[in-house]
Amino acid sequence: MVHVVAIITARPGQREALLALFRANMPAVLAEEGCIEYAPVVDLPDFGPVQAPIGPDSFMVIEKWATPEALRAHGAAPHMVAYGRASRELVAGRAVHVLTAA
Numbered sequence: 332m333v334h335v336v337a338i339i340t341a342r343p344g345q346r347e348a349l350l351a352l353f354r355a356n357m358p359a360v361l362a363e364e365g366c367i368e369y370a371p372v373v374d375l376p377d378f379g380p381v382q383a384p385i386g387p388d389s390f391m392v393i394e395k396w397a398t399p400e401a402l403r404a405h406g407a408a409p410h411m412v413a414y415g416r417a418s419r420e421l422v423a424g425r426a427v428h429v430l431t432a433a
Contacts, residue, residue, distance in 0.1 A: 332367070332395060332396070332397065332431070332432065333395070333396040333397075333398065333399055333401075333402050333429060333430070333431060334394070334395055334396075334429075334430040334431065334432075335392070335393075335394035335395075335396070335402065335427065335428065335429055335430070336391060336392070336393060336394075336427075336428045336430065337391065337392040337394070337425060337426070337427045337428070338385060338389060338390075338391050338425065338426045338427075338428075339353075339389060339390055339391070339392060339422065339424075339425050340386075340388055340389045340422070340423045340424040340425065341388045341389070341390075341421050341422060341423060342388070342420075342421055342422070342423045343388055343423075344388070345388070345421045346373075346387065346388050346389070346390060348421055349390075349418055349421040349422065350371060350390060352414060352417055352418050352421070353371055353390075353392075353414070353418070354371070356410055356411075356413075356414045357369060357370075359408070359410040360405065360408075360410070360411070363401065363404070363405055363408060364397075364401060364404070365396050365397035365398055365400070365401025365402070365404070365405075366394075366395075366396060366397075366401065366405065367395035367396060367397060368393060368394060368395040369392070369393075369394050369395075370392070370393050370394075371390045371391070371392055371393075372390065372391050372392075372393055373385070373389075373390050373391075374386070388423070402429070
């Protein structure tokens with residue numbers, strides 16, 4: 332299994348617009364062969380000092396894929412190419428962490 336944690340930072344004030352595009356694309360991603368989990372998450376407000384907030388303009392994507400090949404196919408899928416084009420102007424930065432069990 333492949334785990335992915337992607338940290339997406341929107342341009343200031345654009346997180347909700349970016350999340351709307353992301354959510355609209357989710358059904359196509361979840362239907363991909365090998366997709367086990369694909370969901371956006373944001374900070375839980377006021378959790379306390381143990382939390383390291385990602386901030387008001389960012390969200391994380393928690394993903395699980397059956398194989399590295401499924402993840403590679405995801406990146407090249409037509410709906411992902413279209414999402415990339417549609418979201419380009421809203422994204423300030425991203426960091427993608429591709430992980431496996433230790």
